[in-house]
Amino acid sequence: MTRGAVLESIVLPWLLLTVALLAGLRVTPAGELRFLVPPLASLVAMLLLMMVVVQSGLVQPWRLMHDGRTALENLNGVVLLGALAAASAQVVSAVTPEAGLPLVLGVIFLFALFVNTLAAKPGPRHALRALFVAFFAAFTVKFIVLDALYAPDRSLGGRLLTGLLEGVTLGSFDHVVWGPRTGYITFLALVLYFSALVLMPRDAVERSSALTRV
């Protein structure tokens, strides 16, 4: 009981609040801090993500809030779910490019993956894998591929490619390059976010669909 209380009221909320703090933090190449609130698209994507984690049983809100719990326990549940929503919105925002066509494509990519995961109705383990792949794929595209393409000291080939992309898309293919520390901070936030999802209290029996076991 005490272990559950520590997990629900201290470890998980503080972990998720740290994710909410770190995932919105960007460091400019000059070393200045920028705290970005999630855009509306990230809030809508967060709702889809919450549906995925609840439907799959990764998060079980009915375990965190119900009539049988005391007021304090229910308050802990509310705070935990609020922290999860804030962290989810920020991680979605963190792995999505900030401007231009990459932003639109990134949002469409995440929306499609969340809807696909919802339709597949996976159990917690499979949902966790699907989300892990989606988030780290988006992270790779934003912080490794696009940052390399738009780095100030990029090669001639990189300049030609970005020039070609911008020309084809009439200048809408734009990307904001943050300082290198931003990538490390976002990576840490993602690792903490998935650690929190793994640690979430849930029933021992996996609610995996029968289809996956056939």
Added chain:
Amino acid sequence: MSQAGSGSPTRSRHGYDVFVSAAVIRAIGLAGSLIYGGFIVWLYATGPATMAEVTGGVAASFSAYRIDEQSLQDGLRLFRADNFPAARTAFDRADPAKRDSRVQFYVAYSYYREGWGRLWNDDALFTKGIEALDRAVKADPSGRVAVTDANLGMTTSDELRAELHEGLKRDASDYNPLRVMRKRK
């Protein structure tokens, strides 16, 4: 729920002290989460650009923020010698969190004096001056900064703001040849 019993303190199989009840842990966790959440909201609302501004902001919320008076005096000496970039470096050292109205007023004034020109003004410096003046006004509880300094042509934030805005304005008076007669304040 853990049992709060008598006798010597023992540890549960999970390693937690059995005398610490779950309710106490939950209350501590709730309070900690609310404080931490409030801190995060404050960070996003104020948007500090450096760690010095973060720590300065936290210190200011406990009324524990103090500027470095020696660096301020160094900055003022450089300011009066018209060495404005060096003066701002000293002012930044004096007020790393950019939370002191007097220091930020002098920072804004340094941008005004550096950007002022007999024929034209430097718009970029004047814009930075307005930003610094905004910080100065925000830092002062009265919403207005007034300094006592005989070397300054303008001693209040209102006068300085009007002068900076006037400098950024584009109108027919910009082409008045008598502009060369005006004096820097």
